[in-house]
Amino acid sequence: MSEQATDILSSDEVDTLQEIMNIAFGQSASDLSEVIDTHVVLSIPFIEFVKVTELHTYIQQHVKEYSKISIVEQKYWGKFKGDALLIFASGAGRELILLLKNDEQGSLEAGSAEILESETLLEVGNILIGACVGKLAELLNDIVTYTPPMVLVEEDARNAVPANKFDPDQTAIILKTDFNFEQGGATGFLFLVTKNESVVWLKKALQLFLEQYE
Template sequence: MTAATVDLTELQRDAFTELVNIGVSKAAASLRGMIGVQVLLSVPSVEIVSQGQAARMIGEREASELVVVHQDFTGAFAGRALLIFPQENGRELVRAVAGEELSPEEVSEMEEEALTETGNVILNGCLATMANLLQRTLTMSLPEVMRGDGQRIFRPTGDVGGDALVLFLYINFSVRERDIRGYIAMLMDLPSLESLKVLIDDFVERAIGETEA
């Protein structure tokens, strides 16, 4: 099965990118409230690829080990959401969140907790906002942290089988004047992606209707 089986139209892609950008903007506001400094997040592009392609793409972009916060979600569409950083960017995020004065040892000790909390704020905020805009609800699992390369991150797990596809989103972070790059990915099976496409079409129709009203 290939990613081409669920290609988004240009309108669907634009609408989904807008949904994600609204979601990450809400998440950035929540993160700003948590750490007390300006946080900017943006999602310039959305791609649908296979798990193998996603692993290759991130392997080409990132040579270092990756740190990932992931949460499973169920509801009108289901899958696994991942917030992905190169290892050093993850540590930079911990310093931005927990404090500039931390020693390397303290950063290491706090890394898991800070990443879990940050990932929960971003993933939960983003997905909850998107679901709300699509007039649906999602249930999220507790966040977990894992480390590894692209092959490990995007391997089939649980309810998301070997035919899963990946909504792959590059995100730009700016926290405390730091440039922290990262990615959001959503592993979803074909039925869930098709359900999401229907909800996006409904969202577009409502938006057009409001514009014409």
């Protein structure tokens, strides 16, 4: 994979992106704990370059310790654009319901337990993705907007990410972190699958970021 990497970004550029992500995710974790009242631990993020056709297998390899998963997907849209995939281990929705302490849980009808679970995943996913992507974009001097998140609950990990989801000619820059909540024990991964068309802009933005330090 490293051969592909240097085709897209130089090793200096990868180092810079890595450093910016460390900063962004460090700040996100702190913002998150303020918004959802619990300490969120984000691991040191890492960058990989994966052919879009292999993305399916790649993601599966990273979630194989979970038999069932829930996925929140959200597109981010700025000069920096792509797909955020947040993958939770099975049961995370139920753990997170307690964490959010929402007050509007009366008047729910048949099938409502599932709705509450998926809506909770959506909300936490939206906040988590927003915090990470937003900070990263901010450091690169970009502003992004988001499409409403979508959720897939309790799917078999082996067929949860459809192989034909992404444009086959592209190479995705994958920014991956794993996270866990200090209370509630929900864990998972965040993948940012950045679109190839953002690469030109990304190179320039990284350059500009470094110029502050010359």
